[in-house]
Amino acid sequence: MVCAAQTMCWHCHLCVPVLFSLLSLHHPMNHQVEEESFYRSLDEETIDVDCLLLEPRSDQVSVSGVWCYGEDSLAKCIKTENPTYNLGGRDSNINMEGVDTTILNAFDVFPHEVGVENLLTTNSSSCDNNTLDIGFDHGAFIGYVSNEALRLRSSQFPMENSFGIQNSLSENISGSECQNYLLSNGVFGTTTYPSVSKSLDRFDDFSNSFFDQETNQDLLPPHFSQNGLELTPSFQDGHTSTSSVEDHGGVGAVTHKRSRKPTKRYIDESSFESLQNAKKRREASSGSKAKLSGVRHVKSQNEVKPKEKKPSTEISFDKAIQVPFISHVPTEHQERNSPAKVENRIENYTSEPEDDSETMLKCMKSGNQRKHHRAWTISEVKKLLDGVAHFGVGKWTHIKKSLFSSSVHRTPVDLKDKWRNLLKASHALTGSKIEDDNKRNQSWRPLPTSILCRVRELASIYPYPQESISKISKSKLQLAQHISSPARVKSNKVLV
DNA sequence: GTTAGGG
DNA sequence: CCCTAAC
CATH class of the missing domain: 1.10.246.220 (Serum Albumin; Chain A, Domain 1)
Structure with a gap:
């Protein structure tokens, strides 16, 4: 069941030779390996597929290469309508040109400012069961399965789906704040078949990366892709496949994860209406606490005003970022660091560097942000x-x-x-x-x-x-009981 | 302003 | 860590 290093599993497409050490995966179905057709398809195409055999060396590139499969192979994929998608929101430098629209069912967003050049693409009609998991030694990771494939397979295999491009090279990517990874509104990528899930255990880090370590919450709010991306109308209007996963109900795990209730903070930040409602609530519940609610009220106004100034695109982009990543951009947070601050941090019992992680606090813009969590030493x-x-x-x-x-x-x-x-x-x-x-x-x-x-x-x-208080009350009760029953008092005295 | 407690 | 009630 394990592909040989020189063999390409046609159905699961996991056996790219250079990645074999990372992904010794195989499709669970006992299908024949169509090695021959694979190489034929490669030969027929003029596209340079050297990247298939080359391990990416540059730290600056997390995804660079072409993986193309499907009987119609590269040409059809690449030549598809040549649309241009800006997937990263306002600040994104990512433009995908000439990417098959099918891939956009899966790709909602890419790592911030990470070069995604020649993207994996597929013709979903010809690849009814495909899983391509590409793991770079540096952690760039792509998983993808077409919606068509999911429709076909969801009834057969209990799958856990998630789609991720995870870049663990945040420190190596210039200017990258690794804002967020991607997606998702019922779009996904990695299909973990039962027989391959074990192999995917190596990528725990990838799956973990979808959760905020602090809040233990999904980094991907349910409506992330809808609100957080700037897509050309052709994509937004032309594809209903983003809902196909949920429509077919084949991925309970994913829908469960993605349907998680957004955090209060997310709600507050993303919804102007909720802000208003919160204000109303506070006002309504103020009662005798007029002074307190007054303070809150001012806070709320301060929250709202910047939002109003923002253009809609910016707002949508901000919505997409629930928890910004660490950014070492110098900030004004020193205000909270008094110069005389001499703190013994030698005995950290956590690996947390406390390198004044308040940077994080301030990189989350100003306003009524939650104080950054500082572990107690x-x-x-x-x-x-x-x-x-x-x-x-x-x-x-x-x-x-x-x-x-x-x-x-x-x-x-x-x-x-x-x-x-x-x-x-x-x-x-x-x-x-x-x-x-x-x-x-x-x-x-x-x-x-x-x-x-x-x-x-x-x-x-x-x-x-x-x-x-409770102890006192208890002791009083006991005393009362003892008093009420002299025998017990005696015994108690004896005991004492 | 301070504290306790729920979240 | 935030929020709020109670003091």
């Missing part, structure tokens, strides 16, 4: 514990002022939240079963047990207000 945790030990639980402003005065980004609320999380973690450590479960589900980084033990000690000394 061990030194910070220790400081917090010291503060709790010194001032007690709940004296967050004291702790902040005395111990975190240099940490501008740590507010008293942050300290409180961290303490709460530490309590959770320390409690989780107590029970062995819980501990196991947490190890499985542990999304947070492991804390040293010494710290957790200290947290528990402090928690016992300075119980959280709620807990103290």
Whole structure:
């Protein structure tokens, strides 16, 4: 079932020789390898297919080459109407010329400013079952299956479909911010047949790349392609295939993923109406809190105004970017970095460099953006514990002022939240079963047990207000019970 | 303004 | 980390 290195699997097209080491995939069906016809088709065409045999060496190029298959092969694919598509939105440099429209069913967007030159294309009518997975050593990855193929196969194979061009070379691509990868509104690419899914395990990174590590959310909002791209009318109007996947209902996994509810932030950013509604809600719920709602109201207005100024195309492009990637563009964020900021970051218990990742915060434009997540370092945790030990639980402003005065980004609320999380973690450590479960589900980084033990000690000394109240009430109840039943009091005394 | 707690 | 209620 494994293609030989010199063999081209005609149906799955996975055995491009140079990529064989990466993709030893084979179509699950026991079809004959049409090696001969493949090479014949290549010979008949004048297109240089050297790229098929060459491993891309340039770090600057993630996709460069021609993969063409189908009985009608290259000419038909390349010569198709020669439309021009601008797929990357306003700032995109990507123009695809002469790309078969079928591929645009799958390609909604490409890595930002990544050269996509001679694109894989296919004639879907002749390639009823095709999967082409191309993995570069640097991580550029294309998967594609035609909609036609999906229609034919979706009823036969439970498939997990996703289409991705993933570029792991963000640091190597000049000017690339790797904004987003692509697509999708029922368009997809990688078809993982049951028998090949194992081989695709190597590309976990690719699939993971579709999720924001922080928010654990799909980077691809459901209506990403519709709102986020600038497409020529011929594409938007002429192809209904973008809905074909969902229409045929063959890809539950994909539809499930893509139908995920957008985050609140996404909604807020993408929908002017929701902004208005939010304002209304806030106003409606303001009640006696007029002052608070007033503040929010101003915030909302600040949010809205820039949107109004934007041209529609820009808005659509912005909509497409839910979570911008790290950009090392210098920003004004230094405002939050006081010069005197001397923070001990030696003891990072995370690999997060803390290279002032607030760059990320500011690259997300101004306005009411969420504060960038900054992982707590061990030194910070220790400081917090010291503060709790010194001032007690709940004296967050004291702790902040005395111990975190240099940490501008740590507010008293942050300290409180961290303490709460530490309590959770320390409690989780107590029970062995819980501990196991947490190890499985542990999304947070492991804390040293010494710290957790200290947290528990402090928690016992300075119980959280709620807990103290509950404990007090419980103890009072117990006392009451004991009082009500003298026998138990006696026994209690004996025990004590 | 500060804190607790839900999300 | 945000938001809001409560103080």
